[in-house]
Amino acid sequence: MVRIPLLFCCVLFASAALADIDLQIAYLRQEVEAPPTLSNLDKIPDNMGIAGAEVALQESKTTGSFLGHNYELGVRSIAPGQGVIEQAKEVLAQTRLLLVDAPATELLAIADLPEAKGALIFNVAAPETSLRSNDCRRNILHALPSLAMRTDALSQFLQKKRWDDLVLIAGTHPQDQAYAVALKQSLTKFGLKLDGEKIWAFDADMRRNAAQEVPLFTQELGDYDALLIADEIGDFGRYVLYNTWQPRPVAGSEGLNAVTWSPAVEQWGAAQLQQRFHEATNRTMLPKDYAAWAALRSIAEAVIRTSSGDPVVLRDYILSDEFELAGFKGRPLSYRNWNGQLRQPIPIVHPRALVAQAPLEGFLHQRTELDTLGLDKPESACQAFGG
Amino acid sequence: MKRHLLVPSLLLLWAQPALSAEIWVTNEKDDTVSVIDVDTLEVTRTIPTGERPRGLTFSKDFSKLYICASDSDTVQVMDPETGKILYELPSGEDPEQFVLHPNDRHLYIANEDDAITTVVDTETREVIAQIDVGIEPEGMAVSPDGKIAITTSETTNMAHWIDTETQKLFANTLVDSRPRHAEFGAAGTELWVSSEIGGTVTVFGVKDQKEKAKIRFEVQGVHEDRVQPVGFEFLDDEETVFVALGPSNHVAVVNAKTFEVEDYILVGRRVWHMAFSPDHSQLFTTNGVSGDVTVIDVASRKPIKTIKVGRFPWGAAMRP
Numbered sequence: 001m002v003r004i005p006l007l008f009c010c011v012l013f014a015s016a017a018l019a020d021i022d023l024q025i026a027y028l029r030q031e032v033e034a035p036p037t038l039s040n041l042d043k044i045p046d047n048m049g050i051a052g053a054e055v056a057l058q059e060s061k062t063t064g065s066f067l068g069h070n071y072e073l074g075v076r077s078i079a080p081g082q083g084v085i086e087q088a089k090e091v092l093a094q095t096r097l098l099l100v101d102a103p104a105t106e107l108l109a110i111a112d113l114p115e116a117k118g119a120l121i122f123n124v125a126a127p128e129t130s131l132r133s134n135d136c137r138r139n140i141l142h143a144l145p146s147l148a149m150r151t152d153a154l155s156q157f158l159q160k161k162r163w164d165d166l167v168l169i170a171g172t173h174p175q176d177q178a179y180a181v182a183l184k185q186s187l188t189k190f191g192l193k194l195d196g197e198k199i200w201a202f203d204a205d206m207r208r209n210a211a212q213e214v215p216l217f218t219q220e221l222g223d224y225d226a227l228l229i230a231d232e233i234g235d236f237g238r239y240v241l242y243n244t245w246q247p248r249p250v251a252g253s254e255g256l257n258a259v260t261w262s263p264a265v266e267q268w269g270a271a272q273l274q275q276r277f278h279e280a281t282n283r284t285m286l287p288k289d290y291a292a293w294a295a296l297r298s299i300a301e302a303v304i305r306t307s308s309g310d311p312v313v314l315r316d317y318i319l320s321d322e323f324e325l326a327g328f329k330g331r332p333l334s335y336r337n338w339n340g341q342l343r344q345p346i347p348i349v350h351p352r353a354l355v356a357q358a359p360l361e362g363f364l365h366q367r368t369e370l371d372t373l374g375l376d377k378p379e380s381a382c383q384a385f386g387g
Numbered sequence: 388m389k390r391h392l393l394v395p396s397l398l399l400l401w402a403q404p405a406l407s408a409e410i411w412v413t414n415e416k417d418d419t420v421s422v423i424d425v426d427t428l429e430v431t432r433t434i435p436t437g438e439r440p441r442g443l444t445f446s447k448d449f450s451k452l453y454i455c456a457s458d459s460d461t462v463q464v465m466d467p468e469t470g471k472i473l474y475e476l477p478s479g480e481d482p483e484q485f486v487l488h489p490n491d492r493h494l495y496i497a498n499e500d501d502a503i504t505t506v507v508d509t510e511t512r513e514v515i516a517q518i519d520v521g522i523e524p525e526g527m528a529v530s531p532d533g534k535i536a537i538t539t540s541e542t543t544n545m546a547h548w549i550d551t552e553t554q555k556l557f558a559n560t561l562v563d564s565r566p567r568h569a570e571f572g573a574a575g576t577e578l579w580v581s582s583e584i585g586g587t588v589t590v591f592g593v594k595d596q597k598e599k600a601k602i603r604f605e606v607q608g609v610h611e612d613r614v615q616p617v618g619f620e621f622l623d624d625e626e627t628v629f630v631a632l633g634p635s636n637h638v639a640v641v642n643a644k645t646f647e648v649e650d651y652i653l654v655g656r657r658v659w660h661m662a663f664s665p666d667h668s669q670l671f672t673t674n675g676v677s678g679d680v681t682v683i684d685v686a687s688r689k690p691i692k693t694i695k696v697g698r699f700p701w702g703a704a705m706r707p
Contacts, residue, residue, distance in 0.1 A: 059522050062521055062522050062543060063521055063543040063544070066521065066545060066559040067561075269565070272500065272542075304544070304561065324563075324584065324585065326542070326544075331584070331612035332564060332584045332585070332586075368610065368612065
């Protein structure tokens with residue numbers, strides 16, 4: 001007797017809630033000083049990352065308009081050297097759904113705030129593989145691929161081409177060094193190894209004398225199949241191409257590059273996303289834009305399928321087998337339930353075309369070939385996901 | 388085949404274009420259509436079109452061919468006898484697919500870049516309505532009685548139900564990721580929608596727009612992520628459906644009564660859309676990546692021939 005009216009009551013409530021979900025999502029950015037580079041060609045757009053979230057917001061609003069859901073994005077950007085933590089507390093008081101665009105240290109500090117308990121934070125900027133392992137957090141999901149995913153992708157390509165005689169030139173910036181470490185681990189994972197390695201420590205202006213210096217510098221590496229470059233800040237790699245002693249392909253941070261996203265990606269309907277992005281921003285879509293786009297679209301996809309705005313419900317759904325995001329990469333994207341990493345194919349590109357997309361054919365996995373990229377369940381030391 | 392025996396050979400030569408049925412295929416990356424002779428299974432003509440031709444359909448009397456020239460932002464109207472473009476219809480930006488209303492007059496066009504469905508009167512050559520739909524509209528269908536038109540939107544993941552009297556939406560139903568194609572079945576009482584990334588085909592009851600069944604596919608030796616349903620067609624009795632499964636390079640044969648998958652047929656790479664021969668004994672599938680058309684013998688459910696066409700064949704339509 002009591003049960004029926006109660007149930008009826010619940011149903012009414014649920015359908016009322018379905019009609020008016022109004023979701024606040026925050027984009028919190030800690031600005032960082034870009035390291036100086038020789039070339040002036042690459043301007044870093046001010047809205048890198050944010051623009052991706054905004055395009056995803058418009059898409060989500062359109063879908064939401066048919067369901068009675070609304071989404072708003074609040075952007076807060078903090079100048080270099082200004083504390084992000086106080087701002088994060090304020091943001092967390094307003095919403096539990098955050099996209100965080102900050103270095104790993106700040107990301108962890110935000111996630112570890114008492115105010116962040118039960119929040120759902122999407123990492124869109126920190127590629128450190130450790131964040132997907134020892135340093136993982138229950139409330140952080142990673143929309144950006146780890147460094148390991150990118151270097152695994154490139155290593156699959158090298159293996160497939162049988163370019164197994166490899167040498168490396170690495171820059172001295174911590175980002176270059178981190179990439180070099182990830183690359184070496186990936187080479188080992190796929191049964192490849194380096195036969196030579198040099199550190200790039202020139203302080204001359206290579207724009208003027210690359211043709212004199214680079215042949216000599218690379219002559220010492222002897223012969224090889226491919227030259228790998230670790231230059232994640234984009235400083236010297238561009239001057240190495242076509243100036244090497246041996247006429248061999250260049251890959252890594254320069255030349256053939258395994259990336260989150262590139263303007264050269266046009267298959268699988270990607271041309272539409274690229275076009276929408278370009279129309280909205282008048283520039284091309286960069287990796288961080290893609291990560292922010294995927295993060296916001298993940299939230300919206302979960303809202304649509306669960307008819308809920310509760311971060312706990314959304315997190316559970318996102319980490320479930322049900323979740324899939326159409327990410328314009330040719331197959332559905334989903335999250336690894338052992339460390340919160342968004343599984344995704346990695347395009348291997350040169351500036352004008354997609355060369356291949358990892359996982360490459362022949363690299364098998366019992367769960368999904370996508371898990372041949374980055375930390376697989378047994379490799380990740382992450383415990384926060386109850387795995 | 389029988390017809391040929393009855394017709395004197397001189398007459399046959401003279402009247403050839405009208406005698407053999409043809410399959411017309413748009414080549415998305417060549418800006419052409421290839422015309423395949425159903426009897427000889429050979430390409431007899433390749434005709435230039437506007438930029439990036441995708442959807443194509445004939446008028447009821449087959450005297451006109453409508454072509455979505457996506458990158459030319461227009462629908463071209465071609466005389467299929469001569470291959471000449473007669474005129475162009477206003478279509479809205481980036482027309483991808485369309486469907487001709489049973490009145491033989493109204494074209495419902497999905498404008499992929501604009502999140503709009505445009506309705507064009509092919510006689511007055513005027514736009515009579517534009518309807519806001521979800522992001523990246525693509526699949527288009529119209530009910531046999533002409534009362535309902537459907538647009539599916541790839542990024543919003545919905546089927547949008549349009550009342551063709553008012554040209555307004557009356558329902559929006561969620562489907563799995565990246566819906567690509569829609570068709571009415573069971574004498575107009577069912578709506579079928581394929582979801583490319585979701586890997587499913589959803590069947591709705593038209594009366595209440597409620598989900599009635601969901602069909603999943605499993606191709607041996609192919610990871611489920613690569614089994615991506617796109618175009619599909621009903622056999623004339625509406626009891627069997629052929630579903631193109633994209634990069635899995637297979638076409639599934641589905642029992643439309645039980646919703647069970649009965650067979651998988653190996654075809655070319657990244658199979659998109661398809662068209663039947665007039666007697667429904669053969670099925671022609673466009674294979675985007677391999678740039679060819681697979682001919683399937685419907686009775687035995689076996690591929691019998693591959694025909695090379697242009698780059699990235701996409702749409703297919705039959706002309707008797």
